[in-house]
Amino acid sequence: MYCAYDPALSWEHNCIRGPQFYGADPMVPAVPLKRFLGLPVCSRFGIAAGILPNSNWLLPYARRGFDLLTWKTVRSEARACYPLPNWVLVDDGGRADGPVTVMDRWEGDPREVSSAVCFGMPSFAPVQWRADIRWAAGQLLEGQLLIVSVVASPQPGWTLDQTADDYALCAGWAVESGAQVIEANLSCPNVCSAEGSLYCDVLSSVRVVERIRAAIGDVPLLLKLGVFPSDERMSEFLRSVNGIANGVTLVNCVTREVLRGDGVPVFGEQYRRAGVLGRGIHQATVSVVGRVRELICRHGLSLELAAVGGVSRVSDAEALFGAGADAVLCGSSPAFLPGLAVEMKQLHPEW
Ligand SMILES: Cc1cc2nc3c(=O)[nH]c(=O)nc-3n(C[C@H](O)[C@H](O)[C@H](O)COP(=O)(O)O)c2cc1C
Numbered sequence: 001m002y003c004a005y006d007p008a009l010s011w012e013h014n015c016i017r018g019p020q021f022y023g024a025d026p027m028v029p030a031v032p033l034k035r036f037l038g039l040p041v042c043s044r045f046g047i048a049a050g051i052l053p054n055s056n057w058l059l060p061y062a063r064r065g066f067d068l069l070t071w072k073t074v075r076s077e078a079r080a081c082y083p084l085p086n087w088v089l090v091d092d093g094g095r096a097d098g099p100v101t102v103m104d105r106w107e108g109d110p111r112e113v114s115s116a117v118c119f120g121m122p123s124f125a126p127v128q129w130r131a132d133i134r135w136a137a138g139q140l141l142e143g144q145l146l147i148v149s150v151v152a153s154p155q156p157g158w159t160l161d162q163t164a165d166d167y168a169l170c171a172g173w174a175v176e177s178g179a180q181v182i183e184a185n186l187s188c189p190n191v192c193s194a195e196g197s198l199y200c201d202v203l204s205s206v207r208v209v210e211r212i213r214a215a216i217g218d219v220p221l222l223l224k225l226g227v228f229p230s231d232e233r234m235s236e237f238l239r240s241v242n243g244i245a246n247g248v249t250l251v252n253c254v255t256r257e258v259l260r261g262d263g264v265p266v267f268g269e270q271y272r273r274a275g276v277l278g279r280g281i282h283q284a285t286v287s288v289v290g291r292v293r294e295l296i297c298r299h300g301l302s303l304e305l306a307a308v309g310g311v312s313r314v315s316d317a318e319a320l321f322g323a324g325a326d327a328v329l330c331g332s333s334p335a336f337l338p339g340l341a342v343e344m345k346q347l348h349p350e351w
Pocket of ligand 1: 251331
């Protein structure tokens, strides 16, 4: 199956190489401007934090008509990627939970793909990503939005305030470099340290979000979330960040055991459970988005909602907009389907 990212190569190698596309650049249909987070956008459709780690990746996708462009999560220090493999195709056996099995190849419809990732949120050094963001920001067209995802890198013994300051430092640097929106990544299934599941701790999340807000002024702020252990916790979280953040992006993968055919965890014992994404999480995403929209309405919250999870068809985006999303993002599918934004714009110029 075609993939713009070569999973057999290291992340660093892929970053340098950029996406491998075939054929000429497509004609992107002209569409009217709309608004997302109060900003003018050509479409409320784009790419979630993941396959756009630098300008080598971000700009070619921008030229293919993706308008909401999320820079893969950056840190306040350089961080190496976990060893290979980092990205594998999986078979979930049609079940919503339990282990998934790695597949060596996929000959079927690329729109049906599920996969699992374990990168460990690698990051270039700030001096490098700040310059690269500045360059990329200057290349985007009117109606394209540069969202930069940030995370803290807590060291052993750090207090919550130190972690919050580290988030805020990255966010401030990203804004200085030209980010139009900040996304604070409060959820990553594949790191064992505190930044991986901060969203499950409401009070700590609020402290972090307040600190980021103080660093970025009135620049729009999204919070990237995973699946909550209960609707009560989700409701408490949303009500607590309302008025500080401008919106939420969800979901960030679903954590499941990822096993080879012989039962061995493909990413190693430490990461037996890793982030599963793609087709297998679409239904769960539609359901979470519906519940978040319901909570936003019920409590009169002023939060916008960016939905991500298993979007590889126009009908998938339709389902998420129908469930109450203000914007729809794709994590993995643009690697297999780089023409997806053109397809969406041809059929739904109003998105
Ligand atoms: C290669 C890859 C790397 C990712 N890295 C990040 C990341 O750095 N930060 C983040 O918040 N999410 C990351 N994600 C998760 C995506 O943003 C998204 O939440 C997830 O892929 C689900 O969307 P999908 O089903 O459309 O793939 C990554 C996903 C992929 C495929």
